[in-house]
Every structure is written in structure tokens, then in C-alpha cells.
Amino acid sequence: MRVDYHCHTRLCKHAIGEVPQYVERAIERGIGELGFSDHMPMPAWYDPQSRMAEGEFDTYLGWVEGARRFAKGRVTIRLGLEGDYVPGTEDYVRGVIARAPFDYVIGSVHFIGDWGFDNKLNIAEWKKRDVGEVYAQYYGLIAAMARTRLFDIVGHIDVVKKFGHRPSASIDALLESTLRAVKESGMALDINTSGLRFPCREIYPSRRLLDLARAMDVPVTLGADAHRPDHVGEDFDKAAALLRDAGYSQILRYVSRRPEPVPLG
Numbered sequence: 001m002r003v004d005y006h007c008h009t010r011l012c013k014h015a016i017g018e019v020p021q022y023v024e025r026a027i028e029r030g031i032g033e034l035g036f037s038d039h040m041p042m043p044a045w046y047d048p049q050s051r052m053a054e055g056e057f058d059t060y061l062g063w064v065e066g067a068r069r070f071a072k073g074r075v076t077i078r079l080g081l082e083g084d085y086v087p088g089t090e091d092y093v094r095g096v097i098a099r100a101p102f103d104y105v106i107g108s109v110h111f112i113g114d115w116g117f118d119n120k121l122n123i124a125e126w127k128k129r130d131v132g133e134v135y136a137q138y139y140g141l142i143a144a145m146a147r148t149r150l151f152d153i154v155g156h157i158d159v160v161k162k163f164g165h166r167p168s169a170s171i172d173a174l175l176e177s178t179l180r181a182v183k184e185s186g187m188a189l190d191i192n193t194s195g196l197r198f199p200c201r202e203i204y205p206s207r208r209l210l211d212l213a214r215a216m217d218v219p220v221t222l223g224a225d226a227h228r229p230d231h232v233g234e235d236f237d238k239a240a241a242l243l244r245d246a247g248y249s250q251i252l253r254y255v256s257r258r259p260e261p262v263p264l265g
């Protein structure tokens, strides 16, 4: 089976299309479970232009419920959320997650301090930074996120490569210590095909990172990070081939935040 657990709606203000169109595309692409995981509300100071407003949270729940009715008997719909990890917002995030019966919650790092490093509007800042230092800070945040135990799935774990910035030296030690924290947290990795759409031209995570994860028995899910309907399930044959090649024959599905392995289709 294939799941697509990373899917946005236009409530986040940078995705387009209507929820039923996302569902239709999932059916066309043979997805077994489509999970919506739109960008969660956050405290007002944090990146309001890239997420649903707090007052739209119930609208989001209603849209996913509507998707469930629309999809009935054709594709299973899961209620997810893409959460943000920013030190200091843990209590707020915990409160939002407690407000609905989520099947799973993705945790992502999109900011280093006040720099939204994966937003093309902020790309100039990369020129002022040392790439190796950015990677160290980024993976430090991923490990800290894992230790919060707030989330089920690490979103696009190496999104720091999005615009093609690569450190000159090996970062295996950094990746291994990060993956140890992920493993201890019980989280899975989001095998996210959206990296293929960006200058890094590579699935998140890289083959190297996936090999290290496989060696530690870190589980995986699948997501296209759809921001419009035709993204749903995009490049999943490539993702499945990558997973198989790295030695994965199972992925996880989630029901009420409980993971369950299913054979990778």
C-alpha cells in the first residue's frame, strides 16, 4: 500500500485547489490513504502568512471531514497536521494538537532563529551564512524536536538542502546523532518527494540519510507535500524504488496516532 500523508490545503495561503480535487488525484494515483497535514496555527508572531489562522482550525477539521464523506469507499482519509518546531512554542503546539482527534502529526523545522531558511523569499540570507554551520544548527533543531515527543513523523528531514546548498565535509556524524534522537523518540521519517520539485532535485531524505536510517531501523511514511491537487502522489514510483533499494519493504500508517506497519506497494 501507498499512503500520501503530507498534503496541504489553501487554508495555509500558499496552496491552491479544492479539497475534493486532492482526493480525486489520490484516487487516480492509486493512493490507499490520503492524509491532510496542513500547516498548523501558531502564535501570532510566528510566520502567519504561511499557515491557517487560529480561527480557521475548525474550518480545516470540517474540510477533512468533508473529504472523508466525499472519498467514502474510494480512498481512506486521515486527519493530520504539519506542526512547526520552534523552541518556546511547545505548550502552544501541544494545546493545538489536543484539540482534535489527529491520526498523526508531522513535525517540521522551517526556521533557524528568525530565518525561514526554506522560503525562497529569504534565500539571500544563505550568502551570509556558513553552510556547515547552518546544517549543524538545523539538525540540532531536529534532534531537539524529537526530544519534545510532540510529533509522530519528521517532516522532510533534510529540507535544509532545498536550494542546493551542500556542506563541503561529510556530515555523517551529525546525521547519526540526529537519527539517534529520532529513533529514541519513536518517530518515523516522511519520505517526501517534493524535493524533486526544488533546486536540490532530490527526494527528502537523501539516499545517504536513508541508508543511515535503515541501519538504525527508523520507520518511514510517504508524502508528496502537495500544495496543489496534481502534486498528490507525485513521483511515488521513485520514492518506492528508493525505499526498496535501501532495504525498506514496509511503511507506517497511523490511526489515532498509533503506527501500524503495512507492506510497501
Ligand code: ZN
Binding pocket: 008, 012, 014, 039, 227
Ligand atoms: Zn507549505
Ligand code: FE
Binding pocket: 082, 108, 110, 155, 156
Ligand atoms: Fe514543511
Ligand code: FE
Binding pocket: 006, 007, 008, 082, 225
Ligand atoms: Fe508541507
Ligand code: ZN
Binding pocket: 082, 108, 155, 156, 225
Ligand atoms: Zn512540509
